[in-house]
Amino acid sequence: MANIRVDATAFSEFGMQELDAAGFDAGLASAGDELAVVFFWGLDCFNCEIAKKAMLAQPDAIRALGLKWFHSNVYEHRELGRRFLLHGVPT
Template sequence: MIPDTAAHDPHAVVPVETAAFTAFGMREVDAGTIDAAVAAAGEDLVCVFFWAVDCFNCERAKQAMLAEPEPMRALGLRWLHANVHAHPELGLRFGLHGVPVFLFFHRGKTLGRVTGWHGHAQFAAAVAHARNKLAGRPPV
């Protein structure tokens, strides 16, 4: 049996499925670039997808998003993504206790959070809630 050294070595190269990142134009960010990337989005609602290598639920989320790409694109989000195992300081900064986590930002202000992937309908409802919060309307 070949030992799983990748799980024990944070510097080991592990292949990551990137199709969802490409399909939704997700820009990779880290602790040094996340604030500028959120600011560069201007008036767009930003969603940062926090994920990790070998995270079953992260892969499940990516697969579900790819299975129905048009409804995801219709949400009109500016996408960023960050690997929290490679950048644990982001997990500390945003109080992440597991992944996947999706955080919504507008002009640097956090408007909401989705922890885990519970389907497109719940994700879309969270996006609507963030937009309502931004507009000063009551929650959906």
């Protein structure tokens, strides 16, 4: 999987902090009183790419929501997929 390139533009544009299974709860706790959103994604996920492109098409509107963003590759961190019952595309 290391050779597959992931378009991480949306992750950097919205300051999404990457979470893995070990740091997931602490990462969310770091949001404090901010509303936290986790963008769960996977390699070669068509709907994930559509979502990122839609967000990038309206960055000001996304930022105006005032969200604290996180992201996690649930294909890499399968325990998070199991924890949140994520199966298939879309979830």
